[in-house]
Amino acid sequence: MIDAGSPQHGTDYPGTFGEFEAWFSTETACRSYIRRLRWPNGFVCPDCGVAGEPTEMSRGLLRCRACGRQVSLTAGTIFQDTHKPLRQWFLAMWFITSQKNGVSALGLQRVLGLGSYRTAWTWLHKLRRAMIRPGRDDLHGEVEVDETYVGAPEEGTRGRQTASKAIIAIAIEKNGRGFGRVRLRRIRDVSADSLLAFVRTTVEPGSSVHTDGWRGYAGLADAGYHHQVTVISANIDPAHVVMPRVHKVASLLKRWLMGTLQGGIQHQHLDYYLDEFAFRFNRRRSKARGMLFYRLAQQAVAVEPVPYRLIVSRDDVKPEKSLPLGPHV
Numbered sequence: 667m668i669d670a671g672s673p674q675h676g677t678d679y680p681g682t683f684g685e686f687e688a689w690f691s692t693e694t695a696c697r698s699y700i701r702r703l704r705w706p707n708g709f710v711c712p713d714c715g716v717a718g719e720p721t722e723m724s725r726g727l728l729r730c731r732a733c734g735r736q737v738s739l740t741a742g743t744i745f746q747d748t749h750k751p752l753r754q755w756f757l758a759m760w761f762i763t764s765q766k767n768g769v770s771a772l773g774l775q776r777v778l779g780l781g782s783y784r785t786a787w788t789w790l791h792k793l794r795r796a797m798i799r800p801g802r803d804d805l806h807g808e809v810e811v812d813e814t815y816v817g818a819p820e821e822g823t824r825g826r827q828t829a830s831k832a833i834i835a836i837a838i839e840k841n842g843r844g845f846g847r848v849r850l851r852r853i854r855d856v857s858a859d860s861l862l863a864f865v866r867t868t869v870e871p872g873s874s875v876h877t878d879g880w881r882g883y884a885g886l887a888d889a890g891y892h893h894q895v896t897v898i899s900a901n902i903d904p905a906h907v908v909m910p911r912v913h914k915v916a917s918l919l920k921r922w923l924m925g926t927l928q929g930g931i932q933h934q935h936l937d938y939y940l941d942e943f944a945f946r947f948n949r950r951r952s953k954a955r956g957m958l959f960y961r962l963a964q965q966a967v968a969v970e971p972v973p974y975r976l977i978v979s980r981d982d983v984k985p986e987k988s989l990p991l992g993p994h995v
């Protein structure tokens with residue numbers, strides 16, 4: 667159901683905030699939209715597997731006419747068990763996708779008029795989990811791979827050592843002279859194990875992988891990749907000329923983390939910020955912001971719900987400031 671056909675402005679998603687308000691003025695309208703996203707080819711009972719128009723009950727319950735099973739419209743989506751109006755969730759998705767750089771939890775709390783910062787923070791994290799399409803394709807063709815460090819400048823560490831910074835592996839497709847799709851992941855260290863595992867799970871075997879001369883990448887050829895190595899120190903070009911794409915992505919990432927999140931983030935949540943960054947970067951050319959809303963809503967109904975307790979321990983919810991991002995990162 668995901669990526670079936672090409673969604674169209676006006677039939678599949680609203681294009682402006684005015685249109686958004688007209689589309690989603692009631693809970694019923696939001697529910698019909700979710701229903702369309704979940705069952706684009708018509709309702710199929712998850713219990714008996716029979717396709718056919720269900721009976722609509724109250725509060726988003728659908729009853730299968732074949733077996734009588736009642737199915738909650740939001741069960742198995744990130745909206746499952748929510749006590750807030752769907753319209754408010756839809757507004758959150760709209761704001762997140764219509765702002766070029768996204769919103770902070772505080773910004774979302776303000777714009778939705780939510781009573782609690784915790785709710786805004788939790789919603790953002792749930793929605794970030796919907797930004798990665800399940801079963802998405804690996805990168806292929808020619809791909810640049812490198813690592814970068816996120817965190818405050820450290821005294822007394824050099825090169826690839828780090829004490830408290832997060833290490834982010836970046837893979838980006840070359841698209842002529844431009845940028846293709848990007849994948850980012852936090853890695854534990856820059857060992858061959860960590861780096862090869864990253865490449866294996868993000869880049870199709872047989873692709874051409876361009877790295878610097880770090881020994882952690884030495885096993886790429888054995889792992890089935892065409893390994894193109896540029897030893898930066900032996901090359902007269904500075905790194906950003908040799909591998910311009912990963913360096914550009916790294917600097918955009920750091921700027922985005924500092925600007926949008928206004929401070930720092932905790933390492934354990936960084937993965938989801940990386941997902942959001944990739945979601946935005948990979949769709950940066952999309953002219954229609956409504957298309958991003960559509961993709962987010964589509965994925966929000968396709969992912970498994972994450973209980974709040976699995977997202978966060980009680981002490982985690984605080985202004986996003988525990989990983990300082992200094993001016994030199």
Ligand SMILES: [Zn+2]
Pocket residue numbers: 711712713714715716730731732733734735
């Ligand atoms: Zn049934």
